[in-house]
Amino acid sequence: MRISAIIRIAKEYLLLGAVGMILLSIMLSIGYFVIYKKILKGKKTIRVRQAVLYSFLLIYIIIVFGATVGIRMPSNSSANMHLFSSYIEAWNSFSKVEWRNIILNILMFVPLGFMLPIIFRRCRKWYVTYFIGFLSTVVIEIIQLITGRGIFELDDIFNNALGCMIGYGIVMIFILFLKYKKEQSNLIGKKKILKNKALAICSMQIPLCITIIVFSSIFISYSKQELGNLSVACSYSQNMSNTNISTKIKFKDSRNRAYVYKAVVGTKEDTLKIANKILSAVNDKVDESLNDVYDETIIYKSGDEKHSVWVRYTGLTVRYNEFTQFASSGLGGLKYDEIKQILESFPITLPEKADFSDKGSGRYEISVNMANMGDSILNGKLTCNINANKGVSSFDNEIVSYSKYKEYEIISEQEAYNKLLEGKFNAYSLSNKIEIKDIKLTYKVDSKGFYQPVYEFILQDENMGSIFIPAL
Structure with missing residues (x-):
C-alpha cells in the first residue's frame, strides 16, 4: 500500500x-x-x-x-x-x-x-x-x-x-x-x-x-551482499507429513556451474527518456506534472492524457496505452515479421525467432526464452493489441535484456529435490499428493536485478503450478 x-x-x-x-x-x-x-x-x-x-x-x-x-x-x-x-x-x-x-x-x-x-x-x-x-x-x-x-x-x-x-x-x-x-x-x-x-x-x-x-x-x-534475494526462496518450511511425493525422474547428483545474468536497473532519468521516446513515436510528449511514482514503476502521461507509459526500473521494461483506441476493432491475422516491423517505431527490438501466437481480435503474444543477442540474452513476454489501421493500441513489453555477470557453482538436481522433500519451498496451498513430471534449470529475477538460476519442478497437475528451488 x-x-x-x-x-x-x-x-x-x-x-x-x-x-x-x-x-x-x-x-x-x-x-x-x-x-x-x-x-x-x-x-x-x-x-x-x-x-x-x-x-x-x-x-x-x-x-x-x-x-x-x-x-x-x-x-x-x-x-x-x-x-x-x-x-x-x-x-x-x-x-x-x-x-x-x-x-x-x-x-x-x-x-x-x-x-x-x-x-x-x-x-x-x-x-x-x-x-x-x-x-x-x-x-x-x-x-x-x-x-x-x-x-x-x-x-x-x-x-x-x-x-x-x-x-x-x-x-x-x-x-x-x-x-x-x-x-x-x-x-x-x-x-x-x-x-x-x-x-x-x-x-x-x-x-x-x-x-x-x-x-x-x-x-x-x-x-x-553481491547478489539480490529471490522471492521464490522459502519463507517457512511446509508441513510434509501428509504429503506424498512421487516421480519417475532420476535426478542428477553432480553439481554444475551456471551463469548469473545482470539486467539494467534504471534511474528516474532513464525512465523519463524511455517514456519520451515511446510518446515521440506517436507525436506526443510527457507531461511531468501528471507523473505517478511507485516503488518499482513510474507512470507517465501525455498532457491530454490520451497516452500513458509505465516504465519499470528493473530491466526498463515498458507498458503503453493509447486510450482513444481502446474501443476500436483489432486487426487479426498478422505474421510475426509484421508485428516486429510495427513495434520497431517505438522502438522495440525483437529476435529473429520467438514463440508467436495470435490470440484473436488484434491481440498478439510473443515469448522469448533465453534468446542469444550477441553478448546478452533476451527473456520474457510481450503482449500487444493492433488496431484496424495497423496502429498500436497498447503493449506490455516484459522482455528483458540480460548481460553475463559471473559464473557460479549451483547445487545438484538431487540436492534441490531433497529440499523439496523437506518442505523448503513456497506454496500457497499444498496438496496431499505431488507428482513431479519434469525438472529444468530456469531463471528468476532477484531483488537487485540479477537473473539467478533456479530449479523448476514441473508438476503433473498443471493447476498446482510449479515448485521453484534456488540453485545457487
Missing part, C-alpha cells in the same frame, strides 16, 4: 473518529450534567484535560480498527502461525512495500503505548501497558479471523506489541523526568533519584534500541 493511500485511509477514519467522539461527548454530557449532577446530585467533577485525553484515545481506537478491519472486504478466514515469516518474505523479495508494511504495523501501536501511561496511572507500570498492548492486538487479530477481514498473523501481534512497548518507553522519559523534578529537594537525594530514574529510562528503551539495531543490520547487510 502506498503512503498516500495510508494517509487517505487515516483521514477517512479520523473524520469517523471525530464524529464518534462528538456523539459520545453529547451522550456523556447528558449523562453527567443531567442525570448525574441534576438528578443524582453527584459531587465529582470531570477535568477538561482528562476529557480531551479520552477523546484522543477514542479517535485513535476508531482509526486503528478502521485501518485493520474496516477497509477490508470479508473473505475466507485464514491464519499464519509462522512467526517472523513476513520478515523472511520481505528479505527474500526485499520489496519496499513489504518492509513498509512491517514498519507501519509497528508504528501503528506506538500511540497506544504513548497514551496509556498518560491517561491511566496504573499503566505507568511497564507490565500493565505491555499486557494491554498485547491483548489489544490479539483481539484485533481474532476479529479479523472471525469476520474474514484479514489474516490472523503472529507477526502482526509481535509488531503491534513491539510498537506499544516503544511508545511506552518514549513517553516514560518525559513522565519520569517530570516526576523527578517534583521529588527530593536535597542534593544527595537528587543524585540518587536521578541515577535510578536514568537506569529505569534506559531499560525502557531496550525494545526501541533492539528494533533500530535489527533493522539497521538487515539493510546494511543487504546493501553489502
Whole structure:
C-alpha cells in the first residue's frame, strides 16, 4: 500500500473518529450534567484535560480498527502461525512495500503505548501497558479471523506489541523526568533519584534500541551482499507429513556451474527518456506534472492524457496505452515479421525467432526464452493489441535484456529435490499428493536485478503450478 493511500485511509477514519467522539461527548454530557449532577446530585467533577485525553484515545481506537478491519472486504478466514515469516518474505523479495508494511504495523501501536501511561496511572507500570498492548492486538487479530477481514498473523501481534512497548518507553522519559523534578529537594537525594530514574529510562528503551539495531543490520547487510534475494526462496518450511511425493525422474547428483545474468536497473532519468521516446513515436510528449511514482514503476502521461507509459526500473521494461483506441476493432491475422516491423517505431527490438501466437481480435503474444543477442540474452513476454489501421493500441513489453555477470557453482538436481522433500519451498496451498513430471534449470529475477538460476519442478497437475528451488 502506498503512503498516500495510508494517509487517505487515516483521514477517512479520523473524520469517523471525530464524529464518534462528538456523539459520545453529547451522550456523556447528558449523562453527567443531567442525570448525574441534576438528578443524582453527584459531587465529582470531570477535568477538561482528562476529557480531551479520552477523546484522543477514542479517535485513535476508531482509526486503528478502521485501518485493520474496516477497509477490508470479508473473505475466507485464514491464519499464519509462522512467526517472523513476513520478515523472511520481505528479505527474500526485499520489496519496499513489504518492509513498509512491517514498519507501519509497528508504528501503528506506538500511540497506544504513548497514551496509556498518560491517561491511566496504573499503566505507568511497564507490565500493565505491555499486557494491554498485547491483548489489544490479539483481539484485533481474532476479529479479523472471525469476520474474514484479514489474516490472523503472529507477526502482526509481535509488531503491534513491539510498537506499544516503544511508545511506552518514549513517553516514560518525559513522565519520569517530570516526576523527578517534583521529588527530593536535597542534593544527595537528587543524585540518587536521578541515577535510578536514568537506569529505569534506559531499560525502557531496550525494545526501541533492539528494533533500530535489527533493522539497521538487515539493510546494511543487504546493501553489502553481491547478489539480490529471490522471492521464490522459502519463507517457512511446509508441513510434509501428509504429503506424498512421487516421480519417475532420476535426478542428477553432480553439481554444475551456471551463469548469473545482470539486467539494467534504471534511474528516474532513464525512465523519463524511455517514456519520451515511446510518446515521440506517436507525436506526443510527457507531461511531468501528471507523473505517478511507485516503488518499482513510474507512470507517465501525455498532457491530454490520451497516452500513458509505465516504465519499470528493473530491466526498463515498458507498458503503453493509447486510450482513444481502446474501443476500436483489432486487426487479426498478422505474421510475426509484421508485428516486429510495427513495434520497431517505438522502438522495440525483437529476435529473429520467438514463440508467436495470435490470440484473436488484434491481440498478439510473443515469448522469448533465453534468446542469444550477441553478448546478452533476451527473456520474457510481450503482449500487444493492433488496431484496424495497423496502429498500436497498447503493449506490455516484459522482455528483458540480460548481460553475463559471473559464473557460479549451483547445487545438484538431487540436492534441490531433497529440499523439496523437506518442505523448503513456497506454496500457497499444498496438496496431499505431488507428482513431479519434469525438472529444468530456469531463471528468476532477484531483488537487485540479477537473473539467478533456479530449479523448476514441473508438476503433473498443471493447476498446482510449479515448485521453484534456488540453485545457487
